[in-house]
Amino acid sequence: MLLDDRLSKELEKLKRENLYRARTVRQGKQGALIRIGECEYLNFSSNDYLGLASHPLVIQAFKAGLDTYGVGSGGSALITGNTQIHQKLEEKLAERTKRSKVLLFNSGFTANVGIIDALVGRGDHLLLDRLSHASLIDGARLAGAKLLRYRHVDMDHLDQLTEKKQAKTWVVTESLFSMDGDQAPLQQIADLCDRRSAHCYVDDAHGFGVYGENGAGCVNAAGLSQQEVPVLIATFGKAVGVGGAFVAGSEVLVETLIQKARTSIYTTAMPPAQAAAILQSLELIEKEAWRREKLFERIAQFRKGACDRQIPLADNAHGPIQPIILKDSEKVMNVSNALLNKGIKVSAIRPPTVPRGTARLRITITAAHKKEHVDKLLSALSDILNHV
Ligand SMILES: Cc1ncc(COP(=O)(O)O)c(C=O)c1O
Numbered sequence: 111m112l113l114d115d116r117l118s119k120e121l122e123k124l125k126r127e128n129l130y131r132a133r134t135v136r137q138g139k140q141g142a143l144i145r146i147g148e149c150e151y152l153n154f155s156s157n158d159y160l161g162l163a164s165h166p167l168v169i170q171a172f173k174a175g176l177d178t179y180g181v182g183s184g185g186s187a188l189i190t191g192n193t194q195i196h197q198k199l200e201e202k203l204a205e206r207t208k209r210s211k212v213l214l215f216n217s218g219f220t221a222n223v224g225i226i227d228a229l230v231g232r233g234d235h236l237l238l239d240r241l242s243h244a245s246l247i248d249g250a251r252l253a254g255a256k257l258l259r260y261r262h263v264d265m266d267h268l269d270q271l272t273e274k275k276q277a278k279t280w281v282v283t284e285s286l287f288s289m290d291g292d293q294a295p296l297q298q299i300a301d302l303c304d305r306r307s308a309h310c311y312v313d314d315a316h317g318f319g320v321y322g323e324n325g326a327g328c329v330n331a332a333g334l335s336q337q338e339v340p341v342l343i344a345t346f347g348k349a350v351g352v353g354g355a356f357v358a359g360s361e362v363l364v365e366t367l368i369q370k371a372r373t374s375i376y377t378t379a380m381p382p383a384q385a386a387a388i389l390q391s392l393e394l395i396e397k398e399a400w401r402r403e404k405l406f407e408r409i410a411q412f413r414k415g416a417c418d419r420q421i422p423l424a425d426n427a428h429g430p431i432q433p434i435i436l437k438d439s440e441k442v443m444n445v446s447n448a449l450l451n452k453g454i455k456v457s458a459i460r461p462p463t464v465p466r467g468t469a470r471l472r473i474t475i476t477a478a479h480k481k482e483h484v485d486k487l488l489s490a491l492s493d494i495l496n497h498v
Pocket residue numbers: 216217218219220222243245284288313315316345346347353354355
């Protein structure tokens with residue numbers, strides 16, 4: 111059978127099962143309102159939690175970075191791609207996260223894959239929350255670790271699994287879960303790691319910028335030291351509004367990753383102008399605390415309004431990610447399309463991104479939303495959910 115014939119059959123199957131994914135083509139800037147084709151939509155689908163992706167000062171910093179450094183970095187960080195501005199960004203991040211040293215990556219996905227592959231030995235035990243991001247799973251697979259999945263935020267299950275350990279053990283978790291919006295009990299996980307001599311690895315992709323002192327993230331908010339969480343990663347593609355990622359930890363950790371993380375060594379370094387934009391965004395996160403306050407006001411407005419209208423929310427999701435679990439992929443697609451018809455963009459999340467039977471709307475609230483935007487979403491949801 112020809113390759114295209116085989117692939118077409120697979121695609122048809124995905125369509126029949128309502129699991130086919132299509133990209134939307136946005137025009138113009140990211141924001142509370144976005145343009146797709148001829149229409150403008152109220153956007154409840156972005157991870158730009160603080161409304162910084164189109165901030166004039168971040169754009170200006172990017173442009174100034176282009177004038178100073180040119181467009182591309184021109185090489186990997188170990189050759190000539192690493193610049194003064196990358197170094198300045200790493201220093202700023204180390205200071206903000208209260209870690210000794212930082213190393214930049216081009217994305218959160220490549221950070222997780224490269225770091226886990228570099229640190230975790232073949233045959234080490236890697237314990238991962240069942241609802242963890244694909245990049246953490248892929249990192250564990252690439253490293254050849256024995257991957258053990260514990261039930262979502264279930265500390266008893268994690269405890270049982272670490273009790274039997276015979277090998278070097280790693281506990282890896284997201285801080286704020288990307289599809290469920292709830293938080294991992296970081297202090298308990300760190301305590302357990304201490305008790306069981308396991309190494310704690312936290313992916314703070316969705317917490318960085320939103321929680322903690324000056325947006326330093328969930329690990330900072332929980333007051334966890336470098337010793338308690340020796341490997342901390344976060345991304346710049348969510349609340350920071352740009353793109354890229356970093357790992358923060360001890361000097362020895364970062365030096366090891368400089369030597370061994372293949373997704374850092376064998377890739378062109380982040381464009382310097384991007385690092386300049388990230389630095390500007392970090393400054394805004396520090397100076398404009400009102401963005402985080404506004405975000406949490408909107409979240410509270412959404413949760414109260416949903417509760418008043420009996421819209422089923424996740425009990426433990428108190429941050430910017432608000433899932434509505436409808437279970438069935440067809441139903442989720444229908445609701446997402448009905449919202450689109452009312453001028454509102456909300457993502458339909460289906461397997462394999464989430465486990466079978468847990469298809470959901472993934473609503474993201476941002477500081478760029480106005481009160482009336484959230485009101486409009488609530489009344490549309492309430493209308494549509496009463497008729498499906
Ligand atoms: C928990 C988590 N880790 C890592 C990533 C990947 O980050 P990036 O978009 O920077 O590749 C994501 C983004 O989807 C995520 O949700």
